[in-house]
Amino acid sequence: xxxxxxxxxxxxxxxxxxxxxxxxxxxxxxxxxxxxxxxxxxxxxxxxxxxxxxxxxxxxxxxxxxxxxxxxxxxxxxxxxxxxxxxxxxxxxxxxxxxxxxxxxxxxxxxxxx
Amino acid sequence: xxxxxxxxxxxxxxxxxxxxxxxxxxxxxxxxxxxxxxxxxxxxxxxxxxxxxxxxxxxxxxxxxxxxxxxxxxxxxxxxxxxxxxxxxxxxxxxxxxxxxxxxxxxxxxxx
Numbered sequence: 001x002x003x004x005x006x007x008x009x010x011x012x013x014x015x016x017x018x019x020x021x022x023x024x025x026x027x028x029x030x031x032x033x034x035x036x037x038x039x040x041x042x043x044x045x046x047x048x049x050x051x052x053x054x055x056x057x058x059x060x061x062x063x064x065x066x067x068x069x070x071x072x073x074x075x076x077x078x079x080x081x082x083x084x085x086x087x088x089x090x091x092x093x094x095x096x097x098x099x100x101x102x103x104x105x106x107x108x109x110x111x112x113x114x
Numbered sequence: 115x116x117x118x119x120x121x122x123x124x125x126x127x128x129x130x131x132x133x134x135x136x137x138x139x140x141x142x143x144x145x146x147x148x149x150x151x152x153x154x155x156x157x158x159x160x161x162x163x164x165x166x167x168x169x170x171x172x173x174x175x176x177x178x179x180x181x182x183x184x185x186x187x188x189x190x191x192x193x194x195x196x197x198x199x200x201x202x203x204x205x206x207x208x209x210x211x212x213x214x215x216x217x218x219x220x221x222x223x224x225x226x
Contacts, residue, residue: 004157033213042118042204042216043158056213091158102148103214105158 004106006092012112013082020078021109025094032075033103034067035091036060043091049075082113116140118207120217127195128225135190135220137205146208147188149179150216153201161203164188175199197226 005024013019025032030051035043046065047057051072061067064082069075079086089110093103121136139145149161162173169181179190188205205217 035216040123040218042120042206042219045213045215048213058213093158102160102163103150103158107157 006106023092029094118217148206
């Protein structure tokens, strides 16, 4: 499978714990995006990278959230001191070139904070 | 704030009925418009997109959408739905070649 892969598929954690998710984009794609989706809502933009540079961050991304893409390939999204409100599906997508190119989405990581 | 509105949260149709799902966006300069679909248990995938030119865009599986600039709308249509079209449909807008904003989605249920 040469699509976007995300790991893990599901994560259950206790409030206050730190969690880290990984996204492997399609290999030749230079743009990588993180979105968050809650039940009954569309994906909400969190941040995106052009190669290893993080170009934009949403106001939704509080100080507890950090994303990296150190070598311009895979990316990690870390949430520190998780809260129940962080429970959501975290989606990763990648694209080739500018915004006109379609996004290829991964299957997401479902986070449940107890 | 730039936003995307999908007015229908859940649409239920019988097979062979015609479909139209509404999408409106707030003004924000140059826009690129998309419809994404998420079939049960699958990830989001692109249905169709509009960048410029003919405002009537044809996508996969018989879907089409019309960009009406004066109404800030990009409604999705299909003349005759099938049971396999049961899915969630998301309208998305990219403003000024920046990040893509999604609507809340419309769940379509097609009864056989």
